[in-house]
Structures are given as C-alpha cells and as structure tokens.
Amino acid sequence: GGIITQTPKFLIGQEGQKLTLKCQQNFNHDTMYWYRQDSGKGLRLIYYSITENDLQKGDLSEGYDASREKKSSFSLTVTSAQKNEMAVFLCASSGGNTGQLYFGEGSKLTVL
Amino acid sequence: GQQVQQSPASLVLQEGENAELQCNFSTSLNSMQWFYQRPGGSLVSLFYNPSGTKHSGRLTSTTVIKERRSSLHISSSQTTDSGTYLCALERTNTNKVVFGTGTRLQVLP
Numbered sequence: 001g002g003i004i005t006q007t008p009k010f011l012i013g014q015e016g017q018k019l020t021l022k023c024q025q026n027f028n029h030d031t032m033y034w035y036r037q038d039s040g041k042g043l044r045l046i047y048y049s050i051t052e053n054d055l056q057k058g059d060l061s062e063g064y065d066a067s068r069e070k071k072s073s074f075s076l077t078v079t080s081a082q083k084n085e086m087a088v089f090l091c092a093s094s095g096g097n098t099g100q101l102y103f104g105e106g107s108k109l110t111v112l
Numbered sequence: 113g114q115q116v117q118q119s120p121a122s123l124v125l126q127e128g129e130n131a132e133l134q135c136n137f138s139t140s141l142n143s144m145q146w147f148y149q150r151p152g153g154s155l156v157s158l159f160y161n162p163s164g165t166k167h168s169g170r171l172t173s174t175t176v177i178k179e180r181r182s183s184l185h186i187s188s189s190q191t192t193d194s195g196t197y198l199c200a201l202e203r204t205n206t207n208k209v210v211f212g213t214g215t216r217l218q219v220l221p
Contacts, residue, residue, distance in 0.1 A: 094207070099143040101200065103147075
C-alpha cells in the first residue's frame, strides 16, 4: 500500500499573503490532483498533473499556482489569500492499471 | 454546466430502511468512483466502478454507461452510515476527475 501526506494540516494566513500547501505520495502514481472543498459542499478541481513537470488547469485554477517538480510531489500555492479562501484543500493521486483515486487527509486553510 | 449531478441532495432515513443514491453525468467517462465522507473527515473510497454492478457488504454500485448514470444502494441502513456520499468521474481521454455535489445522508435510530 501507499500513503499521501499533506503538509501542513492547518495553515493560518493573512489576507493578501502567498501560501503554499505540499503533497507527497509514495504510490509511484503518475497523476496527482488538488481539490478545494468548502464547508458542506462537494470537491472542485483546482489543478492536476499527469506526469512530472506537467500542469493542467481544473475548473477553479484562478488565484492558484501549482508545481510538479518530482513525480512524488505536487504543491499548490494560493497567490493572494482572500477571506473567502477558507476551505479544506485535498490532494489525491491515481495511477497503475486503474484510475482509482487515493486521497490525503486534507489541509485546512484559515485566512484572518 | 454541471457535468455530474447527484440526487437527492439530502436524505433522512430511519435505521433499517434502504437508500438509493443517484449520480447522472453529461459527459463520456473512463471511470466512476463512489466515496464516503464523515463531517470533517477524509474521503473513503467505496467503489471504483466504471461499468456494471459491484457489491461490498450492504452496499451495491451500478454504473450504466449508455444511460449516463451510476447508483449507490445502501441496504438496511445504520446510524453509522450517516455522512456525505460523493461520486466522481474521470472524463474520457483525459485524467480529469470531477465530483458531484454529494448526497448528505442522515440515518436516525
């Protein structure tokens, strides 16, 4: 089996600040994803990456940057945090013979 | 428009009743998955089911690609089944996985 590790679990930032979330996976999966989940709502895709150094925009990419410098890691940057940014950010990966998605525990962002 | 629609948005059951959750999609797909999430919790994979029917305990997932729908059936519901159920599809010829808005289930004792 494998695991997806997201850091930090909790992130508190100031409005206008640039904030970065990190995700590591040891499944050796090719594809990685970042989703945003607002309280009581579904998941919206921000960015995904199908291989090292690849980036694909999701439905909610404005205001975010992403980076896939290694196969095992995928980072997400909030370029200028806003108070309505407060949400849980979820990282996932998929690969192998199936497209089954595996998730990390999430990173909760609070903007003061 | 919304590519993945789930219904109902919320559902309240008495313990022991059955539930049928629906996921309808407007795009062709490579795969369909169902997840469960407790409030404030992480996502737990229930089924990876691109087509056909799969069973796991009291849960059954059926995906009918031609009809662009997938369902999750919960039999003999228990209070511990309470939470949010999410479906997700991977669009054909992409690795893009999009989620429905979820069904919030509450099972009362």
